[in-house]
Amino acid sequence: MIVLDSVDKVFNSGKANQVHAVNNVSLTVADGEFLVIVGSNGSGKSSLLNLVAGSVLPGRGTISINNTDVTRLNDYDRSKWIARVFQNPLSGTAPDLSIIDNFRLAALRTSAKGFSVGVTTAFKNSIREKIATLGMGLENKTGQLMGTLSGGQRQALTLLMSVTDICKVLLLDEPAAALDPRSADIVMKTADNIIRDFKLTSILITHNLKDAYNYGNRIIQMSEGCIIKDIKGENKTQLTQNEIFTWFS
Ligand SMILES: Nc1ncnc2c1ncn2[C@@H]1O[C@H](COP(=O)(O)OP(=O)(O)OP(=O)(O)O)[C@@H](O)[C@H]1O
């Protein structure tokens, strides 16, 4: 569960370019909830996600994840619980390392100190099996350098490697925005499957009307740092694409 209580973030406070990015937001995302955030450019969506991740710290308010107050914890100290995928496929992986080495690095992030990860055949096989579920044919190319893959391939792999067994939260900031329609579809469906399999509490930011309609069991709209719409459960299911479309215009 993610709880934001009266969270506020002002950038460049007291200067001419001051921005009230997140305006006194209170929001509880229940365990296993998949929250979709929509809103125009600059409405505070990424700032809200960054506050949850810890890459931005709030000016006021508190944030807790699974009943632990993380308000003053930096992003590294929260990272074992949080998986993140960004819009840019270049973020989140090491381009000069192979696919399998990237998975090793990701596994090391959560393993105990001194524990050797990823040197066994069992580890390699488990990674190949995971990759095969993408249906992109990458399971036989695990020696290939990450930097030589397409954006869609990288993004799908980033998603797979970022979620570990102890992960509780998945944060997706326009993960499919830079991808062709087929890759975008694979990434979104993979995310949806992972969220169900690992029972993750998830937040997706999107400008894609179809994704906002198809995914998640709750949708909020942000404007000028505030939540101006919040539709859950049955009411989200009953929303039509046309209704969501009117929010975008
Ligand atoms: N690190 C920062 N320093 C200064 N201003 C920032 C910073 N991060 C965000 N802002 C400002 O805060 C406001 C909200 O930005 P944010 O990135 O959260 O918007 P967004 O809803 O994610 O927009 P988009 O749809 O374009 O990604 C914007 O005016 C932005 O310029």
Ligand SMILES: [Mg+2]
């Ligand atoms: Mg953004």
